[in-house]
Amino acid sequence: MKQLSGLDVTLQDQLLLNKEQQNMDYLMELESDALLQNFTQEAGRYQNFGNKKLKHGGWEDPSCQLRGHFLGHWLSAAAxxxxxTGNQAxxxxxxxxxxxxxxxxLDNGGEWAASIPEKYFHWIAIKKQVWAPHYNVHKTFMGLLDxxxxxxxxxxxxxxIDFSKWFLRYxxxxxxxxxxxxxxxxxxxxLEIWARLYDITKDSMYLTLIERYDRHRLFDPLLAGEDVLTNMHANTTIPEIIGCAAVYEATKITRYRDIVLAYWKCAVTDRGYFVTGGQTNxxxxxxxxxxxxxxxERNQEHCSVYNMIRLANILFTWTGDVSYLNYIEKNxxxxxxxxxxxxxxxxxxxxSSYPSEGLLTYFLPMRAGSRKGWASKTQDFFCCHGSVVQANAAHNQYLYYQDGTNLYAAQYFDSTARxxxxxxxxxxxQKQDSLSGSFHISSTSSAEQAIHENTQRYPIQPDCMAICMRxxxxxxxxxxxxxxxxPDWACARTDSYAGNPAVFQDVCFELNGKQMPVDAKDGFLTIxxxxxxxxxxRLILPLCITAVAADDDPDLVAFRFGPIALAGLCSEERSLHTHGHELQTLLLxxxxxxxxxxxxxxxTRYQETGIRFIxxxxxxxxxxxxxxxxxxx
Known part of the structure; x- marks a missing residue:
């Protein structure tokens, strides 16, 4: 099965297009000399390095041991x-x-192409502490390959290719x-880099590097069913597992596929996740x-969200299991x-007394009364700064897949697939019908007010998603x-991750205006x-409030509307009283x-003091x- 993307999928959804445009504008706004500052310093080229206006700070500051990592993300996002879009600029x-x-x-001698010195790698070989040089250069490799x-x-x-020769000798x-x-x-x-280079070149050098970068201390206990993740740094391991997936796809060595499946079971299936779909603290x-x-205040690191979406995408192409698409949607x-x-x-x-924009937030706090912490454009550049520009580079991904004569409509956003x-x-x-009956904001004239039957048919919130396809x-x-x-949120047993057959209620399907039976199996309606x-x-999916309890506390509850997690606007922790009502009825x-x-x-309703949720x-x-x-x- 293959994912459709690139020119095969054109996005029309305004929410996603706005994110993409802001992302593209940001990439163009950053000065090339500033992006390159640590590479030109390491190579002794110093192009405009003394110009403080162009200098980037935070993790891109020349004193940081991860300096230069962001450029690889930038190149990937640009590519x-x-x-x-075919954006030529x-x-x-x-x-x-x-x-x-x-x-x-070339100025470094023909192989070394990093923004950090080679000695960092010699330091980790003698167990001298230094901050993740492999992580750093992986971003450069990733950007180049993309x-x-x-x-x-x-x-x-x-x-x-020339850079990889250094690692063979190392x-x-x-x-x-x-x-x-x-x-x-x-x-x-x-590991993903070596697999992708092998897939491109078929050079056996990369098979040697794959074997050398096989992390047995993680992979072997995973295969043995051990929990090697609890309280361990999440985004250290997720890219390694994506690497295993790449090795399997390039070599068909089944051990690497088994590692990926074991990791997902340990990280997601057996562990659970927050109402958002994310994990980590x-x-x-x-x-x-x-x-x-x-x-x-440090839940759901963005990097882990992005990389787990990438992993879920790979696993869906392998298995066709709808649970991976439901996971992608939540995240x-x-x-x-x-x-x-x-x-x-x-x-x-x-x-407002606050800024009117926010670029990115490293974490998504879950503690009551917390706030998002928004980063600056040029003085932070932490890891999630990089994954954000990649994640928002192409929202037309993960929408459609093709397996022979099977076409999967995986996510529901206005778009065109070829x-x-x-x-x-x-x-x-694909286009969603707003069921609003009003074209006030989309017509060529703001004065146009066409009469439409939906204004009478849906006088109140219709609580459904109407998807039209031609x-x-x-x-x-x-x-x-x-x-x-x-989606799992449209079935009777909501939030059932196990993927068991579910009885779908209130899902309606029409073909050329004729009502058709809904016979959904394995999470798909197949026509x-x-x-x-x-x-x-025309597909109608019911939207409703779902109360989702924490796995370890049935009396600690969050809410979703369809796939969308809701947040109550509170400056301190508040409790909700049921007064004999079902949890999902506490919100209207x-x-x-x-x-x-x-x-x-x-x-909220039935509460002494109300709370707004958005x-x-x-x-x-x-x-x-x-x-x-x-x-x-």
Whole structure:
């Protein structure tokens, strides 16, 4: 199975497009000389290095041992943006940066292309403490390979190949124990780099590097079913497991596939996650099913969210298991969209005492009364600074997949997918019906007020997602299966991660205006037919409030509306009283409609003092609470 992306998928969803545009603007805003400052310093080139205006701080400061890591993320994001949009200005800037990296590499002797000195690697070999040099150079390798794979930059591949020769010599003549000691220092995704280079070049040198970078001290106990993750740094291991996935795909050695599956079982299936879909506190995995005891100010590190989405995506292409798509959806709404590129939306005339924008937040706090901590544009550059620009580079990923004559509609955002069935080119156009009956904000004239039946049919919040699809082809017909994901939040037994068969309620499906039976199996509604050009589908998914208790405390509850985690606007911890009512009935719609938009805002009822709830991705600088103690009276 393959994921459709790049030019095969065009995004029309305004929320996601706004994030992408802000991301692209940010990439263009950063000066090339400042991005390159640590590489040119290491190579002795010093281009404009003394210009303080261009200097980046935080983890990019020349005194930081991780200096230069961000440029690799930048190159990856630029390449992925280009693959989707064809933005020539961004490509030109990225190509110039790659060329400067090649000049740095040549000035370093022809192999070394990093922003840090080679001695850092000799230090970890003798167990002298230094901050993750492999993690650092992995980002450079990653950016170079993405520039080759997405932007067809041959010079980037040349740099990566020549750079990898240094690591072959570095690992020569070391015992397995010595290599394992080196790998205990965070290696990032080096294993993925060697696998991708082997897949590109078929050079056996990379098979040697794969064997040397096989982290037996982690992988072997995982295969034995041991819990090697509790209280361990999360994002040290996730890229290593993505590396195992890449090795399996490049070599078909089944041991690496088994490692990936064992990791997911240990990290997710047997451990659970927060209502957001994310995990971690203080960058470490929580103990299994112990969310309540780990609600702090440093939950859900963005890097771990992004990399676990990447891992879930890989596993879906291997297995077709819908649970991975449900996981991606939760983490997209409540992680990627909640932790970057926030903008204030105040009514006319209102002024806030806080900034009107937020670039990115390293963590997503879960402690009651916490606030998001927003980073600066040029003076932080911590790890999540890098994963944020990658995560927002192409939101057209993870939406569609193809397996032969099966097309999977995995996520529901306005978009267009193009694929081929035999000699027939097929276009699937997806658009959500707002069910608002008003075109006030989308018409060419703000004065236009067309009368529409939906204004009477849905006088109040319809509490459903209406997905419309149209099939267009360059031939009269084509035979294939369209598989529509039925999310876990739309089924009777919500939040059942195990993937057991579920009875779906209130899911409706129409084909060319005719009501059809909903026979959903394994989380998909499959429509197998000889499709005609112009066929139209309509899928209705019920949206409702779901109360989600922490695994280790049934009286500590959070709320979701469909896949969207809700946050209560509270400056200190508040409790909720049930007064004999079901938990999900404690929230009801609040200010449910403005102009042509149904809003996802709520308020409590049956409480002495009310609380407003909004999507966690809409939280900016306000204090908030996610999990609420429940008093069942």
């Amino acid at each position: 992925i943006h280009y693959d989707e 961004l490509l030109g800037k990225a190509n110039e940066i790659v060329h400067e990296l090649r000049l740095c590499q 520039m080759y794979l997405y932007a067809k930059n041959e010079e980037a591949l040349t740099i990566a 690992t020569d003549n070391r015992t397995r124990e010595q290599l394992d000691d080196i790998l205990d220092f965070e290696t990032g995704g080096m 203080g960058e470490i995995w929580t103990p299994k099913h112990r969310q309540a005891s780990r609600l702090g 997209l709404y409540n992680g990627i969209l909640a932790q970057a590129y926030w903008k204030e939306d105040l009514p006319n005339g209102q002024i 694929f081929s069935i035999g000699n027939t080119n097929v276009t699937l156009i 099939i267009e082809m360059d031939s009269p017909c084509a035979d294939f299966s369209l598989k529509l994901r039925i 197998q037919r000889n499709w005609q050009n112009g066929d139209e589908l 719609h609040d200010n449910e409609r403005e102009w042509g938009n149904w809003k996802r805002t709520f308020r 999507p966690i991705y809409d939280i900016g600088y306000e204090p908030y609470q996610v999990y609420f103690p429940v008093i069942r009276d």
